Amino acid sequence: MKRNNHSEDTQDPLLKTLIEVGIVGYGAYVPRYRLPAKEVSRVWTGGIGAGPILEKSVPGLDEDVATMSIEAARNALARAQIDPGLIRAVWVGSESHPYAVKPTSTIVAEAIGATPHIQAADWEFACKAGSETMQAAIGFVGSGMAQYALAIGMDTAQGRPGDALEYTAAAGGAAYLIGPGKDSIAIFEATYSYVTDTPDFWRRPGEMYPSHGDRFTGEPAYFKHVGAAGRAMLEALDAQPGDFDYAVFHQPNVKFPERAAKELGFTQDQIETGLLAGRVGNVYAGSSLLGLAAILDEAKPGNRIFFVSYGSGAGSDAMVLRVTDLIAERQGRAPKTCDYIARRTEIDYATYARYRGKLAT
Amino acid sequence: MELPQHWRLADQRYRLIGEKCPHCEASIFPPHDVCPECSKPAGSLYTFAGTGTVYSHTTIIDAPEGFDGQEPYVVAMIKLDEGPLVTAQLTDLDGPPEIGMPVEMVTRKLRTDGDAGIIVYGYKFRTALEHHQDEAASSQDTAGK
Numbered sequence: 001m002k003r004n005n006h007s008e009d010t011q012d013p014l015l016k017t018l019i020e021v022g023i024v025g026y027g028a029y030v031p032r033y034r035l036p037a038k039e040v041s042r043v044w045t046g047g048i049g050a051g052p053i054l055e056k057s058v059p060g061l062d063e064d065v066a067t068m069s070i071e072a073a074r075n076a077l078a079r080a081q082i083d084p085g086l087i088r089a090v091w092v093g094s095e096s097h098p099y100a101v102k103p104t105s106t107i108v109a110e111a112i113g114a115t116p117h118i119q120a121a122d123w124e125f126a127c128k129a130g131s132e133t134m135q136a137a138i139g140f141v142g143s144g145m146a147q148y149a150l151a152i153g154m155d156t157a158q159g160r161p162g163d164a165l166e167y168t169a170a171a172g173g174a175a176y177l178i179g180p181g182k183d184s185i186a187i188f189e190a191t192y193s194y195v196t197d198t199p200d201f202w203r204r205p206g207e208m209y210p211s212h213g214d215r216f217t218g219e220p221a222y223f224k225h226v227g228a229a230g231r232a233m234l235e236a237l238d239a240q241p242g243d244f245d246y247a248v249f250h251q252p253n254v255k256f257p258e259r260a261a262k263e264l265g266f267t268q269d270q271i272e273t274g275l276l277a278g279r280v281g282n283v284y285a286g287s288s289l290l291g292l293a294a295i296l297d298e299a300k301p302g303n304r305i306f307f308v309s310y311g312s313g314a315g316s317d318a319m320v321l322r323v324t325d326l327i328a329e330r331q332g333r334a335p336k337t338c339d340y341i342a343r344r345t346e347i348d349y350a351t352y353a354r355y356r357g358k359l360a361t
Numbered sequence: 362m363e364l365p366q367h368w369r370l371a372d373q374r375y376r377l378i379g380e381k382c383p384h385c386e387a388s389i390f391p392p393h394d395v396c397p398e399c400s401k402p403a404g405s406l407y408t409f410a411g412t413g414t415v416y417s418h419t420t421i422i423d424a425p426e427g428f429d430g431q432e433p434y435v436v437a438m439i440k441l442d443e444g445p446l447v448t449a450q451l452t453d454l455d456g457p458p459e460i461g462m463p464v465e466m467v468t469r470k471l472r473t474d475g476d477a478g479i480i481v482y483g484y485k486f487r488t489a490l491e492h493h494q495d496e497a498a499s500s501q502d503t504a505g506k
Contacts, residue, residue: 032453061431062452062469066482070375070468098480107482111375111468113408335492343490345455361430 015191017142022184027075028293030172030340033058039349052253056170056281064098066107069154072175075334088146089119093129093285096156128311129285137178148179155284160209173286174293186321194229195315229316230264241265245303248274248291250310252282294337299323374483381407388443411466413441427472453487
């Protein structure tokens with residue numbers, strides 16, 4: 001068969017499953033500590049200049065991506081109420097895995113009672129690692145290989161002291177139990193991925209903090225990929241922004257997703273529910289997944305949700321979901337995203353520096 | 362503590378798996394294989410719900426090796442809803458703990474063996490998370506399988 005490598009000629013770029021797949025259960029997690037942006041500017045800029053967000057979430061001394069993923073996964077299972085032994089994959093996407101070598105996913109799988117008859121792996125694609133696990137899980141279930149797969153995006157992001165990212169690099173994420181459409185609270189209508197080699201943000205082995213291309217992270221990176229993925233999805237589905245009740249985008253701050261949404265034709269009303277960056281910061285691989293969890297917390301049967309993630313390096317995963325009648329009975333079975341956001345202890349920069357291991361001892 | 366010991370304890374530490382005595386129905390944690398109530402063999406595994414109340418507590422100021430860097434922290438005896446008393450750290454505290462305070466189990470880092478050693482995970486307890494229950498909400502009883 002002749003293969004055409006020109007992407008503009010590629011027919012139907014949507015990633016489709018053989019059987020209907022959806023979200024059977026979901027669970028959010030945000031740690032309780034908050035560092036106000038004004039604390040960062042107090043220390044580094046003499047209090048001059050407004051931060052890109054109000055405050056960001058900070059994990060406690062005894063928390064990491066494994067413990068946070070476990071709590072989100074337990075919330076997803078509490079909503080789904082399935083036997084964890086039926087899960088065939090546990091995948092954790094993050095750029096803050098606790099070990100360089102030793103999977104986070106096996107710890108999570110063991111803690112929720114899903115071992116040993118499972119696939120387990122850790123995923124990495126900067127902030128897109130979480131939505132990648134969802135796409136892979138959709139494929140695993142959609143091909144008939146598994147009845148259930150658990151996809152998690154969770155991070156405890158690193159911000160170099162004094163760097164612009166320190167205002168926003170935060171902790172949190174969400175877990176999604178992907179399964180058969182007939183048991184789902186929301187069904188995936190379509191998914192699509194858009195990826196290029198773009199050097200906007202990276203972290204080399206052994207480095208504690210990431211590096212980034214400052215303004216280069218905007219136009220050729222975030223906006224190009226989120227815009228392209230969003231437009232391709234709308235076009236492939238022959239849909240209009242007005243066809244959706246909610247939209248959620250990767251949120252490194254508040255401005256970026258607001259602008260991306262506007263450029264695609266979505267309104268502030270559509271993105272309001274899933275836009276959490278102002279109160280929790282950028283939770284990296286968990287960012288768009290946490291926003292989606294906040295939407296599912298209040299969604300009604302029949303609602304349509306438009307989702308686009310972004311990960312540096314770079315790429316975007318777009319997904320369209322339709323909420324089913326099963327949503328109402330499962331929303332209240334576990335704490336909601338807003339419960340975690342409301343659980344809040346403000347800390348100062350010194351406590352933050354201690355909690356995040358920024359002090360040499 | 363040795364690696365094999367951490368590994369052997371993973372079920373009870375990660376999921377509060379204890380035992381239920383088939384003779385007198387007593388819930389047993391940690392697992393003993395012999396029922397402390399009726400002294401008969403008790404090997405049936407039982408997953409505790411992870412909820413209970415603070416029975417007593419103390420604050421550790423001078424932490425032992427492996428726990429340094431966490432101090433001050435609170436160690437409590439938790440009366441599990443099923444009966445047994447378990448000793449664990451209280452985490453995510455927002456003020457002093459109180460006897461009788463309802464708590465729930467969470468999995469957290471217990472200790473790390475330096476920068477190169479393993480990270481040991483296990484149960485701690487926190488104040489039960491305030492949770493906006495809907496009318497249709499049912500209990501979170503999936504843990505007891």
